[in-house]
Amino acid sequence: MPRLSPATASTTDPDQLQARSELKQAWGAVPNLGEVVALSLPLTRALIAYDQHLAQGSLDGALCEQLAVAVANENRCAYCLAAHTAGAIATGVSPQDAADARTARASDPTAQAALVFAQHVVRERGHVTDEQLAAVRGAGYSDGQIVEIVGLAIATTLTNYLHHLSRVPVEFTAVEFA
Numbered sequence: 001m002p003r004l005s006p007a008t009a010s011t012t013d014p015d016q017l018q019a020r021s022e023l024k025q026a027w028g029a030v031p032n033l034g035e036v037v038a039l040s041l042p043l044t045r046a047l048i049a050y051d052q053h054l055a056q057g058s059l060d061g062a063l064c065e066q067l068a069v070a071v072a073n074e075n076r077c078a079y080c081l082a083a084h085t086a087g088a089i090a091t092g093v094s095p096q097d098a099a100d101a102r103t104a105r106a107s108d109p110t111a112q113a114a115l116v117f118a119q120h121v122v123r124e125r126g127h128v129t130d131e132q133l134a135a136v137r138g139a140g141y142s143d144g145q146i147v148e149i150v151g152l153a154i155a156t157t158l159t160n161y162l163h164h165l166s167r168v169p170v171e172f173t174a175v176e177f178a
Helices: 014-027 032-037 041-055 061-074 078-090 095-103 109-123 130-138 143-166
Strands: none
Touching: 014 032, 014 041, 032 041, 032 078, 032 143, 041 061, 041 143, 061 078, 061 095, 061 109, 061 143, 078 095, 078 143, 109 130, 109 143, 130 143
């Protein structure tokens, strides 16, 4: 049972209706967790803008989804783990790589380095070691791309925490934590 009252389609609050409309336009639908985001029009707009700008970054959509899987697993968010596993597969990530992302593994060593780094960032709250930073750089990531990895980890952590707080039902196929 949700611990927050999501902004469902039947809401009469004009800001929530606007937030739902903007989420539907940006995401194509308003999933259960989107109804939590829509409780705040400013957060909705900030999240949409954040996502849109990160999507213009140098990391491709498949890697972004794998990163979200790695972060969701690290943060133990069942909702985002299920949603981003489906998203990863939809972007062309193999089911095996989508599953392996939970433990920061990938068939592509460059992608794997980003996943490992993202999990370090989350686990250590940004206090990564010089060796961890050198490893992601050694895999070919520029400082700008490293910043984007951190940005993606933060975006996923935001939605992870909103699910932890709200406990809205997961409408995607369940994925086990690694």
